[in-house]
Amino acid sequence: MNQFILNNEDIDTNLPAGTTVLDFVRYHKNLKGTKIGCREGDCGACTILVGELRDDKVRYRTMTSCLMPLANASGKHIVTIEGVNPSNNSLTPVQQAMVDESGTQCGFCTVGFVMSLTGFSIDDVAKTPAMAVSSIDGNICRCTGYKSIERAAVKLCDAVTARHGDAPAIENPKSKIQNVQDSPPSEGGVSAALGGRGGSLFARPENVVPEYFSRIAERLTQIQVRPPKGGTQNIVGGGTDIYVQRPDEIVETDSTHVFYDETLRDIADNGVTIEIGASTTVTDLLESPVMQSIFPNLYKHLKLVSSTPIRNMATLGGNFVNASPIGDMTVWFLALDADIIFNNGREMPLRKLYIDYKKLAKTDQEFIKTIRFKKPGEDFRFNFEKVCKRTYLDIASVNTAISLTVEATPGPGWVPPALSEANSKNSPPSEGGVAAASADGVVLSPVDYKIITAHVSCGGVAPIPMYLKETSDFLRGQMVNPETIADANEVMQAEISPISDVRGSAGYKRLLLRQLFRAHFIELFRID
């Protein structure tokens, strides 16, 4: 039996665990407010809230119900629009803002936006316009051009914070609207933007969602969370790719669902290594103080990875074994030269996992339990680059990551703190920001950096996500300068074998990788 709460109703169902939550709510529970747009997590029309008990409180996340197996609802609070609507036929502040700003035209995508903004409103995140907009980064609207929705999101920030009584004074809303995309997540930096417990800027859930939410935490404690069933055919994590690739068959497949397996969700700093459970989601990484301390541009980089609801669902282990040649997180961890540890205890470098297109060096019985990488020191440099047709919420044409340790010898005019400062702040993580996505290329006065260790990875240029071994080997011991970059590119171009497809021609992918490789050095060293 699979028990969970759907809106205000206790559910106990025998339906196949692989059934999507979308089909369950629409066709089994007749809750037609949740819409079907694409069934691949790319439009957000089916966005729901999933509440999970954490430290006696329910934490809500947006998810796309089309990619979510019913198994992953087990023990959770599933919220559709029907569970948000006030019973007296009135509107919540989120709905009211959408109406007031004419944020709805045909209405088909609207519920998804309302759910995302509701999640934003009741979550412990800073209520800045940029964060409000960020919460709807997985919702596609074809009618409005988003401007009215953006205005509604900004207005909502005001509404939910003002209700708390002690919100800071709001500046001119018009200037805020224009700056929504420019402003970094928050003045307080990444951690404040991502759940820093500031206090005064948070909404009271009771103003945003119906009163019954206040009893959900208690009710969830009384629900049996079914242990993952020992199905043999598949291990399913977040489901964000397998439900896209094989939507029909996966519903009926007897799978083991590991998404909420607590033993696979920890991010631990052992002093020497960082160990991450395979069911850790991209959002978990984003919110992890450990990860934030290692990767100063974590937010800016992970914003390039899919969308909020997908980041809430997609797991690292799933991304690795899916073996997509353009898997963002795979490319990320390849550049950390991470190791993976299987359920049977076997360990191997992640880069050895990939044999050929979707062919893995593991048995069917093996699944990844832990990802481990060496904890970087002070001299660590990391950058991630990704270009696709659409900057956000898209799959890469080419992505690449690099991690370096360097020895820096101060040259004329060089002040050590300026670099790290520049790296984390001067390239403002503009939410919409091509222009702001990178510090512009400027060649500084000669400064000597010697590369001590180097790991370079890339996606979209081979049948597998690539660890660029030759390139990495080449870089070690070299000085960072234009000649090294150019020579390394020659090595890199010989390592890759892109093909032409819908994401670009082979020639383009070669060129793009070269450019992104250059971008690494511009971002990290301002050397072009």
Add this chain to the structure above:
Amino acid sequence: MKNIDSKSHVRGESVYLDDIPLVQGTLYACVFDSPVAHGKLRSIDTTEAEISEGVVRVITAKDLVGENQIGGIIPDEPLLADDEVHFQGMPIAIVLATSEELARKAAKKISADIEPLEPVLDPRIAAANGDLIVPPKIFKLGDTEAAFERCDHVYKGRAEVNGQEHLYIETQGAYALPTENGGLRVYSSTQGPTAVQRAVCRVTGLAMHEVEVDVQRLGGGFGGKEDQANAWAAICAVGSQLTKRPVKYALHRMEDMRMTGKRHPYSADYKIGLDKDLKIVAYEATFYQNAGASADLSPPVLERTLFHCTNSYYVPNVSATAYCCRTHLPPNTAFRGFGGPQGMFVIESAIVHAADALGVKPSDIQRANLIENGDEFPYGQIAESDAITTWTQGDKKYDFASLQREADEFNASSKYFKKGVAMMPVCFGISFTKTPMNQARSLVHVYTDGSIAVSTGAVEMGQGVNTKMAQVAAEMFGLPIEKVRLHTTNTLRIANTSPTAASAAADLNGKATQLACEAIRDRLLEIAQPLVEAESVDDLSLSDGYVHRNGERTSLDFKTLVMDAHLQRVNLSEHAHYATPGINFDWETARGHPFAYHVYGTAIVGVTVDCLRGRYEIDYVKCCHDFGSSMNTSVDYGQIEGGIVQGIGWMTIEEVFYDDSGKLRSNALSTYKVPDIYSIPKEIAILPLETSRENLAVFNSKAVGEPPLMYGIGAYFAIRQAMDSYKKSSPPFDAPFTAEKVLMSLYEK
């Protein structure tokens, strides 16, 4: 005045096709479609599908009771392939099963023996082969040949512009139910209920009075559900006719994307001649329209390309030829702008080409040639122009020169990030170019409790037409809008409708509603006259729910008046008809007065291009737009913002991609990218041009659906200009300007 559907939308209570409660016994359809783009269909094997779990019936072309034909304009489109397949995704067989999953499963068990033939995907090849759907269309004004002789500068070139997927978030779908005596009721997600009715009648052999088509609303249309909704309704109707059971088909996204047509790709040649003052003296263009496998709406789309081939400019000598080329792609179809945007892209390309060669700003040429009052369009209509007004007012407000200066200063200090600014004037004609389609009807009932029900031929798809209809009725009866309810678009209540298209639905149906309300109001005031002891009905008006006499409120309220009228056996209902006056067009001479009026506007588009990575972002679109006198600014501004973003999407990130076999590779949302909230302009500013000039728009509020899309064309040229500041690479005119094209242009030449 907010969209009247806002509240049910945000509460998730608005009903779309897939939300309609099902009748017991409903079957689900799924189509088996052609896996190849062109071939001889030797045989179809449905045996395994027929014995598949839950399958009630499998239907192929031979089973149809009526004709195997759904072509709207030209009968060249079979519902189900019989002897040949003409595009990948062409329906071949229909499976009906007891659940959607079982229908999909069974459809996968069907196979077809198809002898592959060479597919033609390039419209120029089709034209060279003489495979045209209709004879070439030609517009001529003056004498281009002689005029080019007189020009100081003549430039020739080529422009390519790709298609665009509609990506309405609600996919296509229909639900057909058998009614008494062999009739059918069809719920359809269509912009053209009458077109669906005709298609259903043709394939079932039923008469139109036996088929009811009903539309509540669409989750987006954009032209994609004008004619392309027909097939799915016809499939459900055929299934229902053959099984006597209700049949539903709501397409999966990938089915929708691969089986339906899109905005037409065009390939074009241009030749532009200017004098020393930058006046365009002569313009020649040849358009090769990629129509796809059948006519669909391609011929009228082609015509509108010609109507807008000179955009907002007066060119005294024009010769434009357009070929409607048959290829082996899904039949391309209507899409917001309806061929106009492609025509405009080509002349804008020609202007930028000339500006580049002459070393002037494109805006210098644009400004020098804006059409003025009294100038003649290449099709004979005389302009009542606001082209210059929108340009100068927009320029005054937003200051093009200073925006350009800002960009130049930025570029001087930035190595890889470069800004570009472009002007984009737009002139768009309002009316169906096929004159007979410019008619509409509205049915208004006043009930004895004083509430009003309105039905029109217009389909609500987010554009707010129902809100405008309600505003018309509320205004005419002097009632709050809550007293008016818009009802479904239904062929039994409103017959022989034109589709909701051409930006004209609010005008046509609004005028009809106005006429219907006027007729009822006049009858009511006659009843009121003795009751309020007025000397003449001319002294009376309806306002605030009361009868007013000489502008002053009487004690007679609307509800009492209505009941009085009813007791006196006065007709409280009216079915009114409106036909746009004064329009005509003669294709024999290619001249006439096809448009009720034109909508003008000018946009300034600013972008930033990352010349290291090839990405770009849109900084702003600032426009001065000719609303006439907007009757609903929140609806109309929403149309402008939405149109701009859709137009920018078409010009930048949206890339329809067919491989050499004619298979659609951009066949899902993961491979076809429409703008998300981060792709849109950081700022959209709208300056309304309020004109007191009389027009034929409802309440003088000009049509707004399509024109703003074409502001988005400015993004293409702004990107090009930004790239120029990094490196003069002279990229070919080839939209959309994807990140790939940006990077390849900058580094691969």
